[in-house]
Amino acid sequence: MLIQKCKKCSNQFTWKEVIRPIWVSWTYSPLKCPKCNTEHCINISTKIFIFLGIIAPTAIKGFMFSRNAQTVLRISLGRQLLIYLFWFVLLGCLTPFFARHHIKE
Numbered sequence: 730m731l732i733q734k735c736k737k738c739s740n741q742f743t744w745k746e747v748i749r750p751i752w753v754s755w756t757y758s759p760l761k762c763p764k765c766n767t768e769h770c771i772n773i774s775t776k777i778f779i780f781l782g783i784i785a786p787t788a789i790k791g792f793m794f795s796r797n798a799q800t801v802l803r804i805s806l807g808r809q810l811l812i813y814l815f816w817f818v819l820l821g822c823l824t825p826f827f828a829r830h831h832i833k834e
């Protein structure tokens with residue numbers, strides 16, 4: 730998977746350009762092509778994917794944070810939180826590779 734290009738002029742967006750409106754400002758503000766100024770809006774599928782990525786660990790939290798998980802997997806609570814944090818950082822860093830945008834109408 731590669732970072733998306735501008736739909737109009739094929740300018741290659743950078744990792745930084747794509748990640749900013751999603752994770753830094755949390756606004757999903759349009760991604761503006763620095764070359765042709767075309768505004769790109771994030772696809773709804775990307776929003777859903779990010780949302781699922783965020784709730785996935787919480788969904789299995791019931792298992793992860795249960796006493797059972799701690800004894801079966803022998804993972805301490807502190808380490809579980811570390812895994813959780815690692816997951817978020819990983820998800821954040823990989824976002825530009827699967828995020829897809831369309832030209833704003």
Ligand SMILES: [Zn+2]
Pocket residue numbers: 735736737738739740762763764765766767
């Ligand atoms: Zn462009």
